[in-house]
Amino acid sequence: MSRRARFVWFWLATTLIVAFSPVASLAAGESIGGKLIQTVGEEKSPVEGVTIVVSLEGAEVGSGESIADGTWEIPVPGSGIYQVRLDTTTLPDGIGLTDPTKEELDEVTVREGQAKKVIFPLGEGTVSSTSAYERVGALLISGLKLGAIIALCAVGLSLVYGVTGLVNFAHAEMVTLGAVAAYFFHASPAGPEWPLVIAAIPAILVGAGFGWAQEQGLWKPLRIRNTGLIAMMVVSIGLSFAVRHIILIIFGGEPRAYPDFAGQPPIEILGISVVPKNLITIGVALLVLAAVGLFLQKSRAGTAMRAVSDDADLAESSGIDVNRVILITWMLAGGLAALGGIFFGLNEAVQWDMGFSLLLLIFAAVVLGGLGTAYGAMVGGFVVGVAVEMSTLFVPNELKTAVGLAVLILMLLVRPQGLFGTKERIG
Amino acid sequence: MDWGSVFIDGILATIGPVTAAYAISAIGLNLQFGYAGLLNFGHVAFMLVGAYGMAITVDFGGPLWLGVIVGVIVAAFLGFLLGLPTLRLRADYLAITTIAAAEVIRLVARSSWAEPLTNGVFGIQGFADSFFSINPFPPAELYGIGSLVVTGRKLWVMIVGWTIAALLTLLIRRLINSPWGRVLKAIREDEDATTSLGKNVFAYKLQALMIGGAIGGIAGMLLAIEQQNVTPDAYLPQVTFILYVIVILGGAGTILGPIVGAVVFQFLFFTIDALMVNTQANIDWVGDLLTPAAAGQVKLVLVGIGMMVLMVFRPQGILGSREEALIDER
Numbered sequence: 001m002s003r004r005a006r007f008v009w010f011w012l013a014t015t016l017i018v019a020f021s022p023v024a025s026l027a028a029g030e031s032i033g034g035k036l037i038q039t040v041g042e043e044k045s046p047v048e049g050v051t052i053v054v055s056l057e058g059a060e061v062g063s064g065e066s067i068a069d070g071t072w073e074i075p076v077p078g079s080g081i082y083q084v085r086l087d088t089t090t091l092p093d094g095i096g097l098t099d100p101t102k103e104e105l106d107e108v109t110v111r112e113g114q115a116k117k118v119i120f121p122l123g124e125g126t127v128s129s130t131s132a133y134e135r136v137g138a139l140l141i142s143g144l145k146l147g148a149i150i151a152l153c154a155v156g157l158s159l160v161y162g163v164t165g166l167v168n169f170a171h172a173e174m175v176t177l178g179a180v181a182a183y184f185f186h187a188s189p190a191g192p193e194w195p196l197v198i199a200a201i202p203a204i205l206v207g208a209g210f211g212w213a214q215e216q217g218l219w220k221p222l223r224i225r226n227t228g229l230i231a232m233m234v235v236s237i238g239l240s241f242a243v244r245h246i247i248l249i250i251f252g253g254e255p256r257a258y259p260d261f262a263g264q265p266p267i268e269i270l271g272i273s274v275v276p277k278n279l280i281t282i283g284v285a286l287l288v289l290a291a292v293g294l295f296l297q298k299s300r301a302g303t304a305m306r307a308v309s310d311d312a313d314l315a316e317s318s319g320i321d322v323n324r325v326i327l328i329t330w331m332l333a334g335g336l337a338a339l340g341g342i343f344f345g346l347n348e349a350v351q352w353d354m355g356f357s358l359l360l361l362i363f364a365a366v367v368l369g370g371l372g373t374a375y376g377a378m379v380g381g382f383v384v385g386v387a388v389e390m391s392t393l394f395v396p397n398e399l400k401t402a403v404g405l406a407v408l409i410l411m412l413l414v415r416p417q418g419l420f421g422t423k424e425r426i427g
Numbered sequence: 428m429d430w431g432s433v434f435i436d437g438i439l440a441t442i443g444p445v446t447a448a449y450a451i452s453a454i455g456l457n458l459q460f461g462y463a464g465l466l467n468f469g470h471v472a473f474m475l476v477g478a479y480g481m482a483i484t485v486d487f488g489g490p491l492w493l494g495v496i497v498g499v500i501v502a503a504f505l506g507f508l509l510g511l512p513t514l515r516l517r518a519d520y521l522a523i524t525t526i527a528a529a530e531v532i533r534l535v536a537r538s539s540w541a542e543p544l545t546n547g548v549f550g551i552q553g554f555a556d557s558f559f560s561i562n563p564f565p566p567a568e569l570y571g572i573g574s575l576v577v578t579g580r581k582l583w584v585m586i587v588g589w590t591i592a593a594l595l596t597l598l599i600r601r602l603i604n605s606p607w608g609r610v611l612k613a614i615r616e617d618e619d620a621t622t623s624l625g626k627n628v629f630a631y632k633l634q635a636l637m638i639g640g641a642i643g644g645i646a647g648m649l650l651a652i653e654q655q656n657v658t659p660d661a662y663l664p665q666v667t668f669i670l671y672v673i674v675i676l677g678g679a680g681t682i683l684g685p686i687v688g689a690v691v692f693q694f695l696f697f698t699i700d701a702l703m704v705n706t707q708a709n710i711d712w713v714g715d716l717l718t719p720a721a722a723g724q725v726k727l728v729l730v731g732i733g734m735m736v737l738m739v740f741r742p743q744g745i746l747g748s749r750e751e752a753l754i755d756e757r
Binding site for chain 2: 067068069167169222225227229230231233234235237238239240241242243244245246248249252253356357359360363364367371396398399401402404405408409412413416
């Protein structure tokens with residue numbers, strides 16, 4: 001092969017890597033891999049989504065996540081002695097290393113061309129639900145927890161839709177931004193390292209500020225230009241895509257956990273073992289949602305919001321400052337989404353695309369309750385959360401998001417205006 | 428850094444098979460978004476099911492031509508499934524459902540549950556041997572002028588890809604200038620008026636979604652054939668957004684828009700990437716600020732920003748006319 005030809009091949013390969021980076025990493029060559037299996041008594045089950053980091057002389061050379069069947073594989077640059085570390089913060093609740101000192105294996109020798117296998121034995125960290133009652137109870141709790149998070153995020157999306165008619169696809173990034181901001185104030189060495197409970201306050205303000213900035217800098221000027229709704233939705237998805245990747249550049253691709261409340265030991269309630277932070281998530285979310293409900297019913301701004309949502313022109317002619325109401329709605333939506341994001345990060349992990357992965361469930365909740373209805377979005381959130389978690393009794397865990405889509409499509413077929421919506425909204 | 432070779436690489440990327448596949452996929456999206464005003468935010472799903480339809484058929488012992496037919500049919504059928512519950516409703520519902528479906532379909536394809544069919548994350552390889560066996564060019568031979576050279580293997584995929592793109596462009600021109608196409612544009616401009624003229628708006632929209640989806644399926648198959656490989660993670664959501672930039676850049680609702688958009692986009696995308704990687708490596712403060720991986724992400728940020736800026740300031744793109752571009756007032 002001539003140099004030119006080799007060059008062309010090299011170029012071909014790099015273009016493909018650029019275009020489809022996850023594919024190329026599976027190419028042959030030296031690698032370290034294994035299979036994560038949790039053993040509880042006689043039962044063995046694969047563990048998904050656990051991050052494993054490979055380093056060479058202290059410098060990270062690669063990382064990967066275990067997939068659905070528990071396997072993981074990380075390509076390494078060549079033969080040598082590597083350190084392999086299992087990121088214990090990414091272990092699901094209730095699963096731990098059988099030998100906690102074996103978090104890092106520091107002399108893993110890889111020969112030329114070898115696909116080295118290493119083992120991290122996993123056992124029950126603390127929990128093992130075995131009876132059907134315990135299993136259903138635990139799923140119900142985690143469903144309510146997921147539902148609380150979805151509901152917090154969905155209310156804002158629905159309110160914004162109500163007052164502006166726009167489905168904001170960048171809502172997912174408000175969720176991520178809240179979680180990432182909380183991480184900055186809480187755990188980043190560059191930040192003030194406040195406790196999470198305190199760090200949540202500026203993070204929510206950052207979320208509200210993002211909502212304010214979006215409305216003032218983008219959506220209001222577009223409304224003044226009379227931009228069509230389809231064009232606005234395209235703009236919102238462009239914004240979502242840009243912000244998501246800016247977060248990726250700044251925050252990095254690794255999932256990270258908040259140090260506070262990590263690895264909380266579960267407590268037992270009515271025979272069901274529950275991690276206290278799940279209960280706190282549900283409780284705080286319910287309080288906040290009740291406060292939002294009161295705000296909408298009793299306060300002047302809330303009443304104005306509902307009026308604009310009903311009929312913007314009529315509201316304007318009766319003296320309501322519509323632009324101000326829309327601005328308040330955006331800030332409220334941003335703050336609620338940020339709070340939802342913090343809870344999501346607390347219970348799972350903070351990651352650059354966490355909001356996008358939640359977006360489908362948020363949409364399902366909003367459509368279920370009825371686009372534009374705040375209370376519908378709350379109820380929809382809890383229904384979707386519980387339905388998705390409970391569905392794992394019947395479908396494999398990795399397909400549970402598909403249940404969200406099924407709920408969405410079924411609802412559109414049966415009652416497109418949603419549980420609480422009115423007919424004229426839909427079309 | 429040798430800018431001459433970067434330029435050559437840029438040109439090669441621009442005329443390569445990946446661009447042809449993007450152009451084809453954009454033709455499908457343009458029919459849906461540009462002509463019918465349908466917001467399909469999950470176009471990549473059509474490419475995925477098309478590619479998998481073909482690969483699975485061949486994997487189970489079918490010939491490649493049958494796989495291609497299966498791929499087209501399943502892609503069109505996906506359009507039917509997604510359109511049925513949503514196209515009677517406001518435009519938002521299609522957007523929500525398609526973006527959700529695209530992610531779910533990818534997750535299902537990579538799940539261990541679907542492994543007997545899709546082989547999970549590892550995907551299916553080596554299904555296009557019969558395509559390359561009829562390649563008239565010796566695969567390792569080099570063709571081209573000066574330093575602009577491609578291998579015979581690649582030339583074959585390029586020729587087939589761009590021929591399909593040209594044929595589909597002609598087909599779309601035929602369709603759009605037919606009564607069917609005029610009704611479609613009428614729906615985009617004013618759905619109620621079209622309904623009142625006795626047209627079945629729902630059926631037209633569904634047909635546009637299905638045809639556009641089938642074209643997307645063809646693009647997915649071309650990509651899969653080019654690499655002899657189909658894996659779920661080649662069909663990330665970003666592909667859809669790249670296609671939107673291509674369609675809007677070229678001019679939504681124009682015949683040649685997708686092809687012009689794909690060519691211009693790929694050249695810019697490649698050049699910006701080369702520029703960023705070079706800057707990251709050679710300018711110290713940028714190198715301190717960005718890791719090599721992050722420098723590679725900058726182009727995706729620009730895709731998002733490009734989508735917004737184009738839609739706001741030049742919705743008609745390079746080729747479109749201002750009047751036609753003011754899609755929808757609903």
